[in-house]
Amino acid sequence: MTLASWVKLWAGKGIDYDKAFGNQCVDVYRQYCKDMGMKQCPPVVGAKEITAQDGQLECSIPQVGDIIVYDATPSNKYGHVAICVGIIEDVHLVIEQNGFKPEDPSYITWRKNNSILRCIRRVESLLD
Numbered sequence: 001m002t003l004a005s006w007v008k009l010w011a012g013k014g015i016d017y018d019k020a021f022g023n024q025c026v027d028v029y030r031q032y033c034k035d036m037g038m039k040q041c042p043p044v045v046g047a048k049e050i051t052a053q054d055g056q057l058e059c060s061i062p063q064v065g066d067i068i069v070y071d072a073t074p075s076n077k078y079g080h081v082a083i084c085v086g087i088i089e090d091v092h093l094v095i096e097q098n099g100f101k102p103e104d105p106s107y108i109t110w111r112k113n114n115s116i117l118r119c120i121r122r123v124e125s126l127l128d
Contacts, residue, residue, distance in 0.1 A: 001035050001036060003064065003065050003083075003085060006032065006035055006036065007085055007095055007108070009035075010028075010031065010095065010106055011095055011106060011107070011108055012105050012106065012107065013105050013106060014097075014103070014104070014105040014106065015027045015028050015031045015097060015105075015106050017030040017031045017034070018030065021099075021102060022099075022102025022103055023097045023099070023102050023103065023104060023105065023106070024097060024099040024102060025047050025080050025081045025082065025096055025097050025098065025099050026044065026047050026050070026081060026099075027097060028081065028082065028083060028095065028096055028097050028106055029047070029050060029067055029081045029083075032067065032083050033067075036122070038053075038055070038056065038122055039053035039054055039055060039056065040053065041053055045078070046072070046077065046078030046079050047069060047070070047078055047079040047080050047081040048069060048070070048071055048072050048078060048079025048080075048117055049079070050067070050069050050081055050120070051069075051118070051120075052118075052120045055122065055123050055124070056120050056121065056122055056123060057120070057121050057122075057123055058118045058119070058120060058121075059118070059119050059120075059121055060116070060118065060119065061119070062084045062087070062092055062116065062119040063084065063087070063119075063121065064084055064085060064086060064087060065083075065084065065085075065121070065122070066083075066084045066119040066120060066121045067081060067082075067083055067084075067119060067120040067121075068081065068082050068083070068084050068092065068094060068111075068116055068119050069081050069116070069117045069118045069119065069120065070082070070115045070116060070117060071115045071116075071117040073115060078099075079117065080096070080099075081096075082094035082095065082096035082111065083095045083096070084119070085108065090112065090113040091110050091111065091112055091113070092110070092111050092112075092113065093108060093109070093110055094108070094109060094110075094111050095107070095108050096109065096111075
């Protein structure tokens with residue numbers, strides 16, 4: 001599956017991968033990993049705990065197709081996770097779910113480069 005076909009399949013739909021707590025940002029991460037054949041990290045309390053697994057590499061500058069993990073903020077102690085689908089300078093186009101309204105579907109939005117904790121890239125994508 002390509003990134004474009006994945007976005008077309010899931011954008012605008014609620015993703016509740018684990019069938020717990022409604023549509024959360026971590027559900028987007030888990031669905032993306034499953035559909036792209038990537039290993040997922042063990043269960044986490046918050047998105048900021050997501051780390052690279054075998055066959056993946058942690059980086060600090062996201063590229064299209066990377067998983068972006070955002071640090072906690074004063075208003076969100078869990079952090080956030082989204083999938084990068086485009087980049088213009090220091091702004092990233094991502095597909096995400098907020099989690100503050102767990103009934104809402106996934107959406108595509110622009111995010112500035114602040115509070116990025118790490119990004120996760122498939123090692124195979126370095127060879128593409």
